[in-house]
Amino acid sequence: MRIEIVSLFPEFVAQVAGHGVVGRAQERGLLSLHGWNPRDYAEGNYRRVDDRPFGGGPGMVMMIDPLRACLEAARAADPAPARVVYLSPQGRPLTQAKVRELAAQPRLVLLCGRYEGVDERLLAAEVDEEISIGDYVLSGGELAAAVVVDAVARLQDGALNDAESAVQDSFEGDGLLDCPHYTRPVEHALGEVPAVLLSGNHALIARWRRQQALGRTWLRRPDLLDRGTLSPADHKLLEEFLAGAG
Amino acid sequence: MRIEIVSLFPEFVAQVAGHGVVGRAQERGLLSLHGWNPRDYAEGNYRRVDDRPFGGGPGMVMMIDPLRACLEAARAADPAPARVVYLSPQGRPLTQAKVRELAAQPRLVLLCGRYEGVDERLLAAEVDEEISIGDYVLSGGELAAAVVVDAVARLQDGALNDAESAVQDSFEGDGLLDCPHYTRPVEHALGEVPAVLLSGNHALIARWRRQQALGRTWLRRPDLLDRGTLSPADHKLLEEFLAGAG
Ligand SMILES: CCCCCCCCNCc1ccc(CNC(=O)c2csc3nc[nH]c(=O)c23)cc1
Ligand SMILES: CCCCCCCCNCc1ccc(CNC(=O)c2csc3nc[nH]c(=O)c23)cc1
Numbered sequence: 001m002r003i004e005i006v007s008l009f010p011e012f013v014a015q016v017a018g019h020g021v022v023g024r025a026q027e028r029g030l031l032s033l034h035g036w037n038p039r040d041y042a043e044g045n046y047r048r049v050d051d052r053p054f055g056g057g058p059g060m061v062m063m064i065d066p067l068r069a070c071l072e073a074a075r076a077a078d079p080a081p082a083r084v085v086y087l088s089p090q091g092r093p094l095t096q097a098k099v100r101e102l103a104a105q106p107r108l109v110l111l112c113g114r115y116e117g118v119d120e121r122l123l124a125a126e127v128d129e130e131i132s133i134g135d136y137v138l139s140g141g142e143l144a145a146a147v148v149v150d151a152v153a154r155l156q157d158g159a160l161n162d163a164e165s166a167v168q169d170s171f172e173g174d175g176l177l178d179c180p181h182y183t184r185p186v187e188h189a190l191g192e193v194p195a196v197l198l199s200g201n202h203a204l205i206a207r208w209r210r211q212q213a214l215g216r217t218w219l220r221r222p223d224l225l226d227r228g229t230l231s232p233a234d235h236k237l238l239e240e241f242l243a244g245a246g
Numbered sequence: 247m248r249i250e251i252v253s254l255f256p257e258f259v260a261q262v263a264g265h266g267v268v269g270r271a272q273e274r275g276l277l278s279l280h281g282w283n284p285r286d287y288a289e290g291n292y293r294r295v296d297d298r299p300f301g302g303g304p305g306m307v308m309m310i311d312p313l314r315a316c317l318e319a320a321r322a323a324d325p326a327p328a329r330v331v332y333l334s335p336q337g338r339p340l341t342q343a344k345v346r347e348l349a350a351q352p353r354l355v356l357l358c359g360r361y362e363g364v365d366e367r368l369l370a371a372e373v374d375e376e377i378s379i380g381d382y383v384l385s386g387g388e389l390a391a392a393v394v395v396d397a398v399a400r401l402q403d404g405a406l407n408d409a410e411s412a413v414q415d416s417f418e419g420d421g422l423l424d425c426p427h428y429t430r431p432v433e434h435a436l437g438e439v440p441a442v443l444l445s446g447n448h449a450l451i452a453r454w455r456r457q458q459a460l461g462r463t464w465l466r467r468p469d470l471l472d473r474g475t476l477s478p479a480d481h482k483l484l485e486e487f488l489a490g491a492g
Contacts, residue, residue, distance in 0.1 A: 182301075
């Protein structure tokens with residue numbers, strides 16, 4: 001997979017992307033990242049990329065032409081078709097389902113905004129979708145692009161090591177929060193390890209973990225749990241958890 | 247404000263945080279970031295920080311003692327009380343309201359997880375709250391911490407320049423998505439600028455922008471709009487937008 005990052009600060013994204021899973025995926029040839037700076041496609045001595053908004057008001061708007069030329073150059077760098085994603089607070093919130101969809105593309109172009117935003121005509125003509133990473137305000141789209149790159153990189157085949165991908169397989173798809181985890185020592189001033197985890201009874205352990213995952217999801221993220229679609233077994237586990245047996 | 251970052255890769259967060267608004271806030275003395283590595287508080291030749299989960303299964307769990315000693319050192323570095331936030335997919339989703347609350351603290355400790363998670367006993371004893379940045383899976387808590395740092399930094403008094411803070415003032419709080427923006431040139435192959443923005447009629451421009459913001463929020467993020475609580479004027483603008491006049 002190839003990801004083009006269109007940003008006034010492409011080195012920022014490259015730095016982020018040199019670490020951890022993203023760095024490893026690049027070393028293994030699973031992913032390559034390329035930065036593109038609209039300023040390099042701006043005209044005149046000042047290489048201006050932004051201007052004041054029509055209608056007045058504060059902030060600056062990124063102009064069509066430098067961005068368009070930059071996007072065109074990024075597109076032309078490889079023959080594979082590229083999905084163009086604009087990172088913006090106005091976008092649809094990123095979900096793991098969307099991450100899976102993006103991870104399956106041969107190529108992505110991630111467009112990062114700064115200033116007040118980007119001329120709407122460019123967005124309408126050149127952007128396939130607008131994505132937000134959450135309901136909070138960042139200083140630009142670069143960190144959001146880094147989030148997309150990280151989430152997409154770890155889904156490339158071979159990007160995770162064995163332990164990491166076993167963990168991934170165990171939770172991806174069920175839509176529940178994780179159960180609590182414990183490790184050594186068994187005895188600690190901060191408390192005990194639940195006895196079931198020390199029992200060696202794998203069926204009971206699996207049941208306890210499922211119950212904890214259901215209970216926590218219910219308590220912390222009821223929006224993720226549609227009680228109506230729980231299996232009868234899960235429904236019973238959850239009732240038991242809520243009755244204080246969890 | 248002082249932010250302590252507890253992570254196995256503290257340099258990652260520092261790098262991310264050296265740029266843009268966060269870098270500027272640090273230069274202006276509004277914010278300082280300090281990295282703390284649990285490995286520096288681990289014992290033995292191997293400086294082990296993780297171990298296998300009780301009950302079996304894939305992945306590794308971060309052990310209590312190195313993390314606890316590391317948190318203790320981070321806390322002791324300054325007399326101001328510190329809110330301890332654990333970044334985790336199990337946390338409550340970050341919102342701008344939470345960002346405002348965190349930005350008002352004198353000190354934050356951001357705890358980043360890796361591996362499968364952290365021993366639950368440590369979380370119960372030492373963590374004030376667990377926060378997620380969204381419903382997607384990252385390779386660790388570091389990028390999530392960088393997101394919190396960025397969002398919190400731009401709310402420190404004096405961190406934004408004048409244009410940036412005027413933009414901020416104009417939208418923070420109303421909970422709507424932004425209206426579209428346009429800048430020069432007026433005539434472009436990609437399309438025209440809506441005539442109202444060129445009219446010089448400030449009341450009409452404000453009305454159009456409000457209507458666009460309402461309409462877009464309705465179309466893209468109906469979850470943010472509670473139609474019942476709209477003022478009669480907003481309600482009328484939205485009806486008009488939806489009738490195709492927007
Ligand atoms: C309930 C949330 C509604 C938020 C509405 C915010 C409207 C802000 N307009 C000005 C603005 C433009 C661009 C930015 C920089 N942010 C991004 O480019 C961005 C790109 S993706 C993203 N995801 C979450 N949050 C974000 O700020 C972003 C910040 C403020
Ligand atoms: C509908 C979402 C449900 C997600 C449930 C995911 C359970 C994952 N457990 C294993 C795991 C632990 C830690 C990570 C690393 N991620 C973070 O530490 C993290 C810290 S804050 C955050 N916000 C959104 N997504 C994230 O992955 C994070 C990744 C996988």
